[in-house]
Amino acid sequence: ADLDQIRERGVIRIAVANEIPYGYIDLDGTAKGAGPDVAAQLAERLGIGRIEWVATGFSSLIPGLQADRFDMVAAEMAILPQRCRQVLFSEPNSSYGEGLLVAAGNPDDIHAYEDFARNGKKVAIMAGADQLEMLQALGVPEASMVTIANNADAISTVSTGRASAYAATSLTVSGLADKSGRVEGAGSFRDPVVDGQPVRSWGGFTFAQRSEKLRDAVNTELQAFKQTPEWRAILTEYGFSEADAEGSFQRTTAELCTE
Amino acid sequence: MDWLNYLDPLLQGAWVTVQLTLYSTLLGGLLSFLLGVGRLASHPGLRWLSICVIEVFRGTSLLVQLFWLYFALPLAGQALGLDWRLPPVVVGVLALSLNIGAYGAEVVRGALQAVPPAQLEAAKALDFTPRQTLWRISLPQAIPEMMPSFGNLAVQNLKDTALVSLISLGDLAFRAEQIRNFTQDSTTVYTLLLLMYFGMALVLTALMRLLERSVGRWRATGG
Amino acid sequence: MTDISTINDGVVAEGQSSLAEGDTTGREPVIRFDAVTKKFGDVTVLDALDFEVRKGEKVTIIGPSGSGKSTVLRILMTLEQIDGGVIHVAGKPLWHEARNGTLVPAGEEHLRMMRKEMGMVFQQFNLFPHMTVRRNITEAPMHVLGLSRAEAVARADEYLELVGLSDQADKFPSQLSGGQQQRVAIARALAMRPGIMLFDEPTSALDPELVGEVLNVIQRLAGEHDLTMLLVTHEMAFARQISDRVCFFDKGRIVEQGPPEQIMSAPREARTQAFLSGCLQPG
Amino acid sequence: MTDISTINDGVVAEGQSSLAEGDTTGREPVIRFDAVTKKFGDVTVLDALDFEVRKGEKVTIIGPSGSGKSTVLRILMTLEQIDGGVIHVAGKPLWHEARNGTLVPAGEEHLRMMRKEMGMVFQQFNLFPHMTVRRNITEAPMHVLGLSRAEAVARADEYLELVGLSDQADKFPSQLSGGQQQRVAIARALAMRPGIMLFDEPTSALDPELVGEVLNVIQRLAGEHDLTMLLVTHEMAFARQISDRVCFFDKGRIVEQGPPEQIMSAPREARTQAFLSGCLQPG
Amino acid sequence: MLFGIEWDTSSAWAFAWSILPILLRGMIVTLQATVVGFVLAAILGLLLAMLKASHCRAIAWPARAITEFLRDTPLLAQLFFLYYVLPEYGIVLPAFLTGALALGLQYSAYTSEVYRAGIESVPRGQYEAARALDLSAGRIFSAIVLPQAIPRIIPALGNYLVSIMKDVPVLSVVSVLEMLNVARIIGDRTFDYLIPLSMVGGLYLIMTLVASAGVRWLDARLPKQGVPLK
Numbered sequence A: 001a002d003l004d005q006i007r008e009r010g011v012i013r014i015a016v017a018n019e020i021p022y023g024y025i026d027l028d029g030t031a032k033g034a035g036p037d038v039a040a041q042l043a044e045r046l047g048i049g050r051i052e053w054v055a056t057g058f059s060s061l062i063p064g065l066q067a068d069r070f071d072m073v074a075a076e077m078a079i080l081p082q083r084c085r086q087v088l089f090s091e092p093n094s095s096y097g098e099g100l101l102v103a104a105g106n107p108d109d110i111h112a113y114e115d116f117a118r119n120g121k122k123v124a125i126m127a128g129a130d131q132l133e134m135l136q137a138l139g140v141p142e143a144s145m146v147t148i149a150n151n152a153d154a155i156s157t158v159s160t161g162r163a164s165a166y167a168a169t170s171l172t173v174s175g176l177a178d179k180s181g182r183v184e185g186a187g188s189f190r191d192p193v194v195d196g197q198p199v200r201s202w203g204g205f206t207f208a209q210r211s212e213k214l215r216d217a218v219n220t221e222l223q224a225f226k227q228t229p230e231w232r233a234i235l236t237e238y239g240f241s242e243a244d245a246e247g248s249f250q251r252t253t254a255e256l257c258t259e
Numbered sequence B: 001m002d003w004l005n006y007l008d009p010l011l012q013g014a015w016v017t018v019q020l021t022l023y024s025t026l027l028g029g030l031l032s033f034l035l036g037v038g039r040l041a042s043h044p045g046l047r048w049l050s051i052c053v054i055e056v057f058r059g060t061s062l063l064v065q066l067f068w069l070y071f072a073l074p075l076a077g078q079a080l081g082l083d084w085r086l087p088p089v090v091v092g093v094l095a096l097s098l099n100i101g102a103y104g105a106e107v108v109r110g111a112l113q114a115v116p117p118a119q120l121e122a123a124k125a126l127d128f129t130p131r132q133t134l135w136r137i138s139l140p141q142a143i144p145e146m147m148p149s150f151g152n153l154a155v156q157n158l159k160d161t162a163l164v165s166l167i168s169l170g171d172l173a174f175r176a177e178q179i180r181n182f183t184q185d186s187t188t189v190y191t192l193l194l195l196m197y198f199g200m201a202l203v204l205t206a207l208m209r210l211l212e213r214s215v216g217r218w219r220a221t222g223g
Numbered sequence C, D: 001m002t003d004i005s006t007i008n009d010g011v012v013a014e015g016q017s018s019l020a021e022g023d024t025t026g027r028e029p030v031i032r033f034d035a036v037t038k039k040f041g042d043v044t045v046l047d048a049l050d051f052e053v054r055k056g057e058k059v060t061i062i063g064p065s066g067s068g069k070s071t072v073l074r075i076l077m078t079l080e081q082i083d084g085g086v087i088h089v090a091g092k093p094l095w096h097e098a099r100n101g102t103l104v105p106a107g108e109e110h111l112r113m114m115r116k117e118m119g120m121v122f123q124q125f126n127l128f129p130h131m132t133v134r135r136n137i138t139e140a141p142m143h144v145l146g147l148s149r150a151e152a153v154a155r156a157d158e159y160l161e162l163v164g165l166s167d168q169a170d171k172f173p174s175q176l177s178g179g180q181q182q183r184v185a186i187a188r189a190l191a192m193r194p195g196i197m198l199f200d201e202p203t204s205a206l207d208p209e210l211v212g213e214v215l216n217v218i219q220r221l222a223g224e225h226d227l228t229m230l231l232v233t234h235e236m237a238f239a240r241q242i243s244d245r246v247c248f249f250d251k252g253r254i255v256e257q258g259p260p261e262q263i264m265s266a267p268r269e270a271r272t273q274a275f276l277s278g279c280l281q282p283g
Numbered sequence E: 001m002l003f004g005i006e007w008d009t010s011s012a013w014a015f016a017w018s019i020l021p022i023l024l025r026g027m028i029v030t031l032q033a034t035v036v037g038f039v040l041a042a043i044l045g046l047l048l049a050m051l052k053a054s055h056c057r058a059i060a061w062p063a064r065a066i067t068e069f070l071r072d073t074p075l076l077a078q079l080f081f082l083y084y085v086l087p088e089y090g091i092v093l094p095a096f097l098t099g100a101l102a103l104g105l106q107y108s109a110y111t112s113e114v115y116r117a118g119i120e121s122v123p124r125g126q127y128e129a130a131r132a133l134d135l136s137a138g139r140i141f142s143a144i145v146l147p148q149a150i151p152r153i154i155p156a157l158g159n160y161l162v163s164i165m166k167d168v169p170v171l172s173v174v175s176v177l178e179m180l181n182v183a184r185i186i187g188d189r190t191f192d193y194l195i196p197l198s199m200v201g202g203l204y205l206i207m208t209l210v211a212s213a214g215v216r217w218l219d220a221r222l223p224k225q226g227v228p229l230k
């Protein structure tokens, strides 16, 4: 639904994908994370009284928007050209680099995405996540990829050796590594380099194609909110570095969508 | 104790599971009768429609049906310029009830065909219309015959509700997944999950037995 | 709706053991078969059968197994279709109806109307096992004749009284003996007030000691002058006692018919003699 | 292994219709029941039964339904256990074995050894439906006695010849008539060369016209002086013809026993008289 | 691209045609999981049936309870349990095997009942005749009871084979690349779910119709010679 209808209803439905620290639901059912916390501020500024949080699989986010199962996604989804053809993105809310989650002690001695192009070991990725494209660009064979449904399944997948590593953003990796002693972030990680540039992602809020007004209103408020110290506090609280926060100002969505 | 913390969200999920089971079993029961009677109808159009629905829903996987209704149906609607975006609860109840409706239809058909032909002749001799015969003679005699199978189907349905967690409905299995994702405490969460489903199944079985006994009273008194 | 009068409500001559000797020869035929043929596959079960029953007449059909006796009754009740010939019941064609002056195959409406003239009692009783005795009897009057519940119950109780089962009204059929079940079946058929009653070996599924109660009830009905009765039975002594006419069937044809005394004591046809000598004739 | 001699291989007196009048009174008892009691739940089926059969004796058990006749045979075959008393077969206790000088409940080994003494023919034949006639007969000799296939087949053919079914060896039981099936069952039991043959109403599941063939075969077996036979039957004329002794059972006890002429023609006990007068005695 | 096969999104028909080989690769996994799951179910079910038939209550009763538990809890929950809990105790099976094991366990509850019914359908007289002939217990079971029970068991097992096939998509949640999972991945990457999911539905319909016909064919062909069937 677009902005007018949402204002009329007084409720906005926002989806998260259970990814710490981007957006997740804790045990009492409240949404947390860089996406949801910022989204809550924006909703308040837009005068929308109530938020209905929807937790869903990462790969259901875009279909869910298209099927109008929610109005907005606050999962810090990376802004990518092929996604821009399906949905609308706000301006970037954050930026983040890549990482690798490995079993404690890094038994397979993995330090980069490229390693999988040669060593025949398996790497896990989440269904629908953009690490797939990176790995494909780096020449990792399809047979080496294990698709998991959920971020948190990575701990089990990696610690049991079903995959040697989990390819995800650096924040996801450190969040998962904090949770369990059986896994850790791969040390001396080398950023993947695609088309001569180290890979960095810019995450934003996502909307259905028809929700242009909502997207514009969110952009306005987001721009204002990003100037406040509260915004930086939210990002750092969830483990984003200063550089990650600064990075979000370096690109516009228009650029990211046409790259 | 950790598991005490899990109990509250799990119970919330269990309540959703109970509701889903209830609605889809009731709707599925209704569909069973419609399709089962339709399968025996003299009108060929009605009969073939019933046969197709039964075969499609018995012949494909429930999870495929769920995903199709959840992901594909809205797109099919879009292509036709229609809004077919059903809320997940509706998708869940619809898929579950169509599924047990298709299985139940065969049960209904079997039980109706097991009514002795002499009963139908007696009804005809008393000048009942075919519809009255169906409602007043055949169905009441067939229902006790169906009950044990329906009991099994109801339990099957309870188990199948777990699949709706995969379309993000907050049922018991979904809550368990969520807690495990958060706490990584697989053993406790899944043990609780299995036990809760088992408990619900036992209660459901007991309820179906009671129901079976009450609709079959005239048989129980028999010699 | 019908020109056949029904039996008088509940008025039953008590202890009537002698016969209904009312002369029915002058009356109009209420059932008429003209050259009726019935086949099952290749087997001809009724072979150009001509047959008449007059209003109020009590006719017994006897004959060897497979001779087509049940088939005659089942065709009348429209439970089987015929392959040739014409049947009239109460002056109207059973399997045809007049539409725009021509006879066309009857629709369900016409068949239902024709069936209302008749009631049938089956060998296996065929009570509805899921209904109490009373509901077995009220069901059709309420939902076919449109009686109110109170009227139907009053009528059911009246016929239960007639068959001597007033105290069993709230039981289920499975709680009754075979003889009691068959009497309920008779009450159920009577409650529709048919002008014609068809009985297909009503006592042959019963243990010998239960046969008497059912025959007793039928005998009392036979006292009703207006009720036409068509009865298939193997109880020769009983047939002799109640019927105005006995028809001996063999291979789908009537071999011989006449007053019971003549058929039973002095059959003319060899086939009849052979059949009767095969039956142990009691009493 | 056993002190009971087996019937002579395949040597059968042809067309022997008169009786095995060999005097067995001097011989040792090969079956002995001492105060045997058998209950099913609360019902006492055998009540402190004493009973003896001598080697080579042909004994017929008659009596009303439910009197415990089948139970006697089934206990001998160890298909039922007993609740009290002692049974000896061929001088050895059936349900007990001596171990270190004391009697202990028998193990499966002992029971199997004891069963080898006996063969049984059932009312319902109980042929193995998934095996040909020949395999039905060779199965046990091969897998119990350890005969080679060739030996077992030779033996099977010999007994098939005896029961007159040499030409049916490759058929399945369902392709045979009831009488033929029962004859196969007899051949199957004989192929184990038991000293004692038990027959439980071997003809009562047969259509009347098939009874003769089975009785014929049994009669020929009765000619074997060394074969002990214990037979439950309702065929009185036949029992009279073949048996050395008839036992009349009632309520789990032997009411009366003696030579067939005496029991059948001049029973002493009222109960026996009543039973025999109830049976239509043919011929 | 999946399994090295590119798809063609130029038109709906071209898309459907180009992903068909990919879906068929998934179908192979589906069929493999079906077969492995079925074999496990057949073996575990026989084991359970024998335990349940035991005269020793300490064996029979737990076996009955286990059957009840396996039958009354969802496949999904059992699968999660096996996939996430077993590794905590050092048992790490690949996803495919875990999935097949879950199918096998769930359906062993059903197949154990099939065996029991099949064995009970052999008339008592057969046991008695075999005992009267002094056959050993093992021989009675293998030569007399089993051959008569099998023609009744096989068709019922066949029906469960079809059911197992329909439950395989559940394994997609533990990343088994069976047909439905393949279709979803195609959908995730092309954002077109309608065509792949509809094709999966159609392929399933074909598979189950063929399998059911196969079961009927087998049923009609079984060597029932002489075995009276009800």
Ligand SMILES: Nc1ncnc2c1ncn2[C@@H]1O[C@H](COP(=O)(O)OP(=O)(O)OP(=O)(O)O)[C@@H](O)[C@H]1O
Pocket (backbone or CB within 6 Å): C040, C045, C063, C064, C065, C066, C067, C068, C069, C070, C071, C072
């Ligand atoms: N539905 C049917 N299909 C085929 N043949 C039938 C059918 N009903 C009856 N028949 C045959 O029709 C013939 C006449 O049957 P019918 O029941 O009228 O005989 P009946 O005189 O009533 O004999 P019974 O004294 O045994 O009841 C019989 O040969 C019977 O086998």
Ligand SMILES: Nc1ncnc2c1ncn2[C@@H]1O[C@H](COP(=O)(O)OP(=O)(O)OP(=O)(O)O)[C@@H](O)[C@H]1O
Pocket (backbone or CB within 6 Å): D040, D045, D063, D064, D065, D066, D067, D068, D069, D070, D071, D072
């Ligand atoms: N397995 C059983 N369980 C309970 N009661 C049994 C069982 N087998 C036999 N009986 C009872 O034991 C009694 C004797 O049975 P048995 O079969 O020995 O009688 P019978 O003399 O052979 O009778 P028939 O002539 O009918 O075969 C009967 O009352 C029967 O009901």
Ligand SMILES: [Mg+2]
Pocket (backbone or CB within 6 Å): C069, C070, C071, C201
């Ligand atoms: Mg008849």
Ligand SMILES: [Mg+2]
Pocket (backbone or CB within 6 Å): D069, D070, D071, D200, D201
């Ligand atoms: Mg007996």
